[in-house]
Amino acid sequence: QYRINDLIIPESIGGFGQSLDTRFAESVDVLTGALPARYGDRTAGIVSIHTKSGALGKGGRVGVMGGSHNTRKAFGELSGSQGRFSYYMTGSVLRNDLGIEKPTPAASVLHDRSIQRDGFVYLSDMVSDTAKLSLIAGASHDDFQIPNNPNQSQSYTYSGVANYPSSRLNENQREITRYAIVALQQSLAGGIDYQLASFTRESKVTFSPDPVGDLIYTGVAASIDRASLASGLQADASYRVDARHTLRAGLFYSHDHAVSDSSSLVFPTVGGVQSSSTPFGIVDNSSKIAQLEGVYIQDEWKPVSGLTVNLGLRQDWVNAYVSGKQLSPRASVVYQLTPATTLSTTAVAAIEKLH
Secondary structure: OEEEOOEEEOOOOOOOOOOOOHHHEEEEEEEOOOOOOOOOOOOOOEEEEEEOOHHHOOEEEEEEEEEOOOEEEEEEEEEEEEOOEEEEEEEEEEEEOOOOOOOOOOOOOOOOOEEEEEEEEEEEEEOOOOEEEEEEEEEEEEEEEOOOOOOOOOOOOEOOEOOOOHHHOOOEEEEEEEEEEEEEEEEEOOOEEEEEEEEEEEEEEEEEOOOOHHHHHHOEEEEEEEEEEEEEEEEEEEEEOOOOEEEEEEEEEEEEEEEEEEEEEEOOEEOOEEOOOOOEEEEEEEEEEEEEEEEEEEEEEOOOOOEEEEEEEEEEEEEOOOEEEEEEEEEEEEEEEEOOEEEEEEEEOOEEEEO
């Protein structure tokens, strides 16, 4: 699970590129183990990113770099502030001839060019002395050629095609991810803090086959489109009861519409053996709505200096390919033995029901 400034970024469709660039990160923490109750859904690890901001000062930088495999990259950053408003934005374009790991040990590889573009913007405005309104938005647009493995033997025959070397294949993949978060964070009198956030994320992956070569070498040429549009809400609040106790509570909701469309050309077979060199088409389109919901409450207790005890309870619901719910009591104890040494122990239980 990825979080930017403590706000959840819905997971995108996996591919060869990355939708989050490290350039905009001021700090990155990876949280593992049995996590406190405020962390739900994907808890194998939490990647918590805190971004640069306009507090860096007014100005910017641009740069270019190059390297082996015809690598060329141009990037830039811009930041600043005016009164209570601050901004930070960055973007880059990368081109190279080794976008995906090559399938052969040769120094050079055929058909492996990539163009990877990304952008990020963080805007914030102190709308009052205690409240901040912020916008986080980013996008990535990547194009990859699928590398070829030359000198392969043809497995099938295609009507009218006598010879089609595997070095000529032209498969490509396009990956697009866009996301945006609008958040309000405020500190109230009496030790109460809260944040409300609305988010949306669009993710697309399109694979374009070589309509002749894929049939000759694999027996199927499939055009595949995967798309996902997720949106939702996140709310968190904390209350400092006293110097030792902080109560936390929150909720999360997401609605994800996933679409999977594929159009494939295949050869007729009889008993698993090709019976005709003229392909025919198969269309397989589907879609699914997925919903995630979660609520939690926890008590952060510091009985003595250096010792932190977290007791919490979390309830999650999922409605997608399966429907279910899970109640998760959680407890953890962390002791800061020295500035460089931390001792911890955790306990987690789960009461789960799926159908």
